[in-house]
Amino acid sequence: MAARSHSLFTPSSPPPKFGPRTGTLTIRRDGEEVLHKTETPALLTATSRGLVPHLSRDHVHRTRVIRHIQLPFESFIDRNPPVPTLVDGPHPLHTFLGYSFDSHILTMTLRDPSDGRKMPPNGNDFVAAHCTRGVRKVTTSSWNTFVEKCKPDIVVALSDTPFTLPPHSQKRLTKSIERSIAWITSLLKVPAAAHSDTAHRQSRHVFLHMAGGISPEARAEFAERLTDPVDHRDADALAPYNTLDDGISGYVFDLLPLRAALAVESRKPIDEGDLAGGLVRVSDRHRSSPDSSSRLAELLQCSLQVLPEEKLRVLNSPVSPHEVLRLVRNVGVDLLDSFWAQRAADMGIALDFRFPVPDDLESSHTACKPPRKRVNGKSNLGHNLFNSSYVHDHTRLASSFLDGLTADKSEVNGRPVCDCEACSPRAPSSRILHSAVDVHAWQDSSCPTSPNALQPPMTRSYVHHLLHTHEMSAHALLAMHNVTVFSAFLDGIRATIARGPEEFAREVGRFEEVYDEELVLWSEAEGMWLQVERARGKGRLAREKEKQVESTIGTAVDQ
Amino acid sequence: MRLAHGVTMLPTFMPVATQAAIKGLTPQQVEALGVNLILNNTYHLNLRPGIQVLKEAGGAHKFQGWNHNLLTDSGGFQLVSLSKFTKITEEGALFASPFDGKPTMLTPEESISIQHAIGADIVMQLDDVVSSLTVGPRVEEAMWRTIRWLDRCIEFHQKSGRDDVQNLFAIVQGGLDPELRDKCLDEMIARRDRVAGYAIGGLSGGEEKDIFWRVIKQCADKLPEDRPRYSMGIGFAEDLLVCVALGVDMADCVFPTRTARFGVALTPTGPLNLRLSKHAADMRPIEEGCPCPTCASGTARAILHHNATLETATAHAITQHNLVFQARIMGGARDAIINGTFPDYLKNFFANYFGDAGYPEWCVNALRSVGVDLLEGRSDVKVISGDGAKWEYSDAA
Secondary structure, X not given: OHHHHHOOEEEOOOOOOOOOOOEEEEEEOOOOOOEXXXXXXXXXXXXXXXXXXXXXXXXXXXXXXXXXXXXXXXXXXXXXXOHHHHOOOOOHHHHHHOOOOOOOEEEEEOOOOOOOOOOOOOOOOEXXXXXXOEEEEEEHHHHHHHHHHHOXXXXXXXXXXXXXXXXXXXXXXXXXXXXXXXHHHHHHHOOOOOOOOHHHHHHOEEEEEOOOOOOHHHHHHHHHHHHOEOOHHHHHHHOOXXXXXXXOOEXXXXXXXXXXXXXXXOOOOOOOOOOHHXXXXXXXXXXXXXXXXXXXXXXXXXXHOOOOOOOEEEEEOOOOHHHHHHHHXXXXXXXXXOHHHHHHHHOOEEEXXXXXXXXXXXXXXXXXXXXXXXXXXXXXXXXXXXXXXXXXXXXXXXXXXXXXXXXXXXXXXXXXXXXXXXXXXXXXXXXXXOOOOHHHHHHOOOOOOOOOOEXXXXXXXXXXXXXXXXXXXXXXXXXXXXXXXXXXXXXXXXXXXXXXXXXXXXXXXXXXXXXXOOOHHHHHHHHHXXXXXXXXXXXXXXXXHHHHHHHOOOOOOOO | OEEOOEEOOOOEEEEEOOOOOOOOOOHHHHHHOOOOEEEEOHHHHHHOXXXXXXXXXOOHHHHHOOOOEEEEOOOHHHHHHHOOOXXXXXXXXXEEOOOOOOEEEEOHHHHHHHHHHHOOOEEEOOOOOOOOOOOOHHHHHHHHHXXXXXXXXXXXXXXXXOOOOOEEEEEEOOOOOXXXXXXXXHHHHOOHHHOOEEEEOOOOOOOOHHHHHHHHHHXXXXXXXXXXXXXXXOOOHHHHHHHHHHOXXXXXXXXXXXXXXXXXXXXXXXXXXXXXXXHOOOOOOOOXXXXXXXXXXXXXXXXXXXXXXXXXXXXXXXXXXHHHHHHHHHHHHHHHHHHOOXXXXXXXXXXXXXXXXXXXXXXXXXXXXXXXXXXXXXOOOOEEOOOOOOOOOOOOO
């Protein structure tokens, strides 16, 4: 069937219904020979207002693990028409936001999957979305237009996920399913006039949120609706698709609303107390546990039971590597966002963990200390660099990785290298020359750097200093580092899956044994972060920040 | 100018890394912009991370990963500008420690000692700073004390044995009074064999621009030609170029990085406040043809507008641009001076930058004093009296 041929995903081997799986995600762009291949499970970089938080364009390009990028569009709906829709050319979003056609795959979605704030209810034909001017309604037809104009590589269809206060009634869930089905139908039909050629239609990759909330029946019902033959009234407009599922390339699971609803159900509502005027997000307080992971796995399985295995399974907003590992083990995940790792950079945390757990975790012969153990005997997943114990720690950020310069010098050492700009900085390949004589300065024998030469890593003491002096560079360094460590975590997952499901499950168990899942470190870092924010942002700046946070969910840290 | 960490071409603008970081950037990014001399603030680094940490790390260069030249101020200016309780005595500056409020003394010897630990390529003497708006005997007292403190700094610096790798600069004081400035210049020039360069201090404190340039000219005319001259706290494009024309080699200012965080980009036609809604759908870069990473990658004004003051990444983008803008102004001046076309360069700059708004009168006068007539053949141009900074357009914040 021609309509199925646009599959993005090729599993390495016939995948089990539920269980660890690897594969390749392939994107072929219209009229271009450019082919993008990514090994899965792969990382989906989170963005805020179109940008990877804290990273200038050169840093985004320098951070090679950033390949798949998730773009919540809602910040742009403060203007009508939204500015990205005014950009010309074959890749308007890439052009406007500074991503590379060659190396970045853009997934456009309306809402930010890590924004758990309460929202007004959606309507029969619109989703309530958030921008600096408040809540705006985005209708299905305007969403279709935005998508058509912006030409992302992958688009996430609108779906009706309630962000009103849980619990949600049976009636509400039924409505959610009806609307989500209607909206995906509308997107798949999209302007026949503009897309009369089937080639173009085939190039549009559509992801869909799996609706149904925390009701297993509702989730199963939604999935079945996708596989039903399409209504004969829609058949022409949807051709060549025989089912809605034919037009869908990937199934998206937003964990944030599920987790919030489960917490209410179990009468353990998540502490949404002091959010420090908006600096802290509800999602920052979410934690995972073996129990919550198995509940989530069940819900995901309810959706996937009747759906084909060879389509992408996308995970948004997991809150710990433990949770990721369990969902990979019990369900199978192909693409997942790194919001958790990136958010840690806002809070001053440098990630320092690996999967599978390195054998030499305990035995640290070098000065570079591993993360501390908690009273429960488990290791932190990183370092809270706000902590004053790092004042005199002049070593690289992560003990479980080497820095580029050390790795370059020493021949024996099994540890992988952290290739981020903090651990493996390189002198620039070129410097801008501002006058005809500048070249003499850079070529002079006394010039201490040569182009591309590896430099010593940034140290914990330096980042500690930057955090306490409220310098934005701290967050840029940590963001690059954390996303790189998180990507290495996925590398480890792929390599371990290749050794078989039993071996994978064994390593997951070992990881659970060794690393702390309660994220006590996160709570500590959050406290110290807010303390510095309050101390250094007093007066005008503090008021400005409050105003700013009220109006946006951006990631500005220090202006 | 050859220093321990390489050669820096003069005249140059020095970006300020107060806390050992150029706002939001990494040292590699700063180097890529074509910058190889930056400034750290002694006062701040002494508080955080503290000298002990810097010593452990092997100096400020290593601590912040900066491989090129570095200048530190003496900390005197911040003592006065940041602390209401600073009291100047002959011994040194007595101030309340920001940590515990205890009275703490910063002597000239201690300032140099701290700067030795930081390891900057250029260190500044401790000076007795008075606001440039101060009048009366306090100005003269501060001037003489600055000279006495210079002697103590020289003494300490030379005894320490660091004078072969770190260069001590004197700071010319004397307020806005030409006679005092002259006395100070004479005293300091008499010590020329024991100082590596001269800074012109006590300006950029809100004084009239017409007085500002005359003081700069007086100092630049008299200071020895074989010593670099550094004008402290100068950052507006027109100020930089006038100072260069009057004979200044180096200048520093937080202006280009600070204004960037508020969404203002500097261009050859004047500052651009990217927060104004007129940029919301403007797909042009800040400046066509600018080699900075922001413009070279085609960043539209529209996306900068969308995120200015909301995303740190946008502050970084504008900071990168603004530092390149400053560097280009000075690089252009170097080329023009070498090629003997500096007067034309100045005329071009002013025509582009102030053509619509009118030329500041003080700039016209200052440049006339060195034989450049900006108005030659430009009878159409308005001349604006007062400070005439192109300002109506900038810092909305």
